[in-house]
Amino acid sequence: MNKIDKRSKLVLTGAAGLVGQNLIVELKAQGHTNLVAIDKHEYNLGILHQLHPDVQVIHADLAEGGRWTDAFAGAACVVQLHAQITGKHTELFTRNNIDATKRVLDAIDQHNVPYLVHISSSVVVSVADDDYTNTKKSQERLVVESGIPHCVLRPTLMFGWFDPKHLGWLSRFMAKTPVFPIPGDGRYMRQPLYERDFCRCIVRCIETQPEGHIYDVVGDTRIDYVDIIKTIKQAKGLRTLIVHIPYGLFHFLLRLYAMFSGKPPFTADQLKALTAGDEFHGIDTQKVFGFCQTPFADAIKESYCDPRYSSIVLRR
Template sequence: MTRTILITGGAGFIGSNFVHHWCKTYPGDRVIVLDALTYAGNLDNLKDLNAHPNYRFVEGNIGDRPLLDHLLASEQIDTLAHLAAESHVDRSILAPDTFIQTNINGTFTLLEAFRHHWVTQNTPTHYRFLHVSTDEVYGSLDHDDPPFSETTPYAPNSPYSASKAGSDHLVRAYYHTYQLPTLITNCSNNYGPYQFPEKLIPLICLNILLGKPLPIYGDGQNVRDWLYVLDHCSALDRVIHQGTPGETYNIGGNNEVKNLDLVQMICQIMDELAPSLPVRPSQQLITFVKDRPGHDRRYAINAHKIASQLHWTPSVTLEEGLRATVEWYLDHPHWWQPLGAYIGLAE
């Protein structure tokens, strides 16, 4: 069955990778991308698709209900993949109102528009509303705690994670109240091509190339589970096609590593692949900075449910994914150099 899919936030990091994945995997499907093109949205992420006959880009905000109603009806959307979000924790600490507006109010507007469209079409059973969320809604783990599962109580610790938790609850409520065919995924930290340079891995890669300090919060012992973005896209694909409406699926990379160890791995790969670095060895650039407020100590995902029920597991090791990511940034200076004003922000 072919689908007509609306992908929100499709010019962002995960969104653009997902758009590429869908267009390549299902060339016969109609793909509509909606993005407000805020600072992290970049049309260069999608320029390779401009000649694709079934691809259309629309600049607009997920809070614009008339626009949503028009798109859903005129394009006869049957699948909505909601990836639009404000996602940088530091920014949420400085300006939480934007996160509430986009992540909670925007998700509510999408749900209402999609529900109206679904009812207008006589509630077809193949329609899907996928809400892409984060493991940060579960809070922080101690060193010996078991990983987050789908039944872990929510305990968000930043305005960002609280806004995503609120949107998760709305999506869940729309399934239980209206039987809207929703799906929720909670993923671990993503990395890979097209990631905006305020995030840790691209920041480290680009600062090494520029000979700038490599900022690490606190003592560098915070632990994250890292998921290669193309693995994440394949998991979202699997959830849309095989997931059970009303269910939540955790998506992890099975790659827990301390921030300091991660940065050292990137330094080693960079030293190997980039012989003309301004500072070698690049580990000399590591600089510890004041920890951020409410910095969660450890995230870890138990992805047993998606593995056992949908038969999905990540295909890329952390070493393989980091090497591919470093190579991408080395090969795409034309992509990241215009973003130079943002390079140097902390994780």
């Protein structure tokens, strides 16, 4: 295993997203000082720059060629975080998960960057069949077949600071509405992964550079969707009424909402994935990376009640 100095240059693609924002907090907390953040989302990149003026930020679309590739010169490691997660059109997923990745891999090869940490997703081993799943499978395959020394991390559904979607959106929605709808009985088992715990895994991979390893990183708490909602409600001290809606009606309402929203916070495809019945089996983070995961209730409280970053929300 190679090891890198904490002053070594690290390049993060898709750095202004959920994982990237949390990863920069964690990297700096662990003493890393030479960080380059690349992202095409101007508003989110602005948040990153405001929070971390010491980090070099580059506003660039990775699916297009440009001077952003120069930033890879002299890098000890690239962390590939960029991903299209939601969207209405296949072309968006192809452009941002496949085309952009090809350009990043070319830049790594051109500048002889010795190591890549690729952030994949648990969906690549799930039963889901949608644009996100299929393009993430292709993206991971590109990395594995690239010949670049690398490791792959496959996280499950994540939550934490800065989250504009998923549990973050549900948390904010619950605070605004007197009634919170749940599809069916809500007994859909989830294994949510706390973002800060996942970032600790990434930092360990950056520092030790295990070659060719694939890590399935799963939240070690198995909890039903309805109980996640109740945990958020309790952590925030809310009095919101939780109401169960028949699955078919819930699905219809999501499709109807998507007709009027360019970026629906929760889609019919995500509802299907929620109820697909996947159960993931991941690594023991204590044995592999040397730390125990944060208890779920504590992680929820820190995510949505901690004054440091809980009020900062990214745009989608």
